[in-house]
């Protein structure tokens with residue numbers, strides 16, 4: 001299947017599956033994870049919580065970085081706990097779990 005993804009020009013290239021995640025953002029631009037399906041409004045394109053971190057020059061998951069920004073009903077005092085739970089649910093820190101893609105630039 002051919003899919004057009006909009007990715008920041010300074011984003012790092014996608015590493016091989018199983019390598020450490022480098023925040024390339026390809027996976028979250030291509031498909032929504034279960035956390036996004038459960039908690040975020042549906043729309044076309046990249047996940048609404050996919051955030052570009054300009055200082056680190058990589059993407060990050062907003063549901064881990066600042067979940068209360070996306071879940072307005074979440075009390076601030078629970079934000080840390082929610083962030084840890086979302087990080088666990090998206091398998092953060094366990095390496096790239098997204099399969100091979102062919103990327104064509106312009």
Ligand code: SF4
Pocket residue numbers: 014015020021022023024025026027028059095096097098
């Ligand atoms: S899991 Fe893989 S595809 Fe997703 S942001 Fe990390 S390196 Fe990129």
Ligand code: SF4
Pocket residue numbers: 027028031032033034035036047048049050051060061062063064090
């Ligand atoms: S919730 Fe986070 S990990 Fe899941 S698709 Fe969105 S940005 Fe990616």
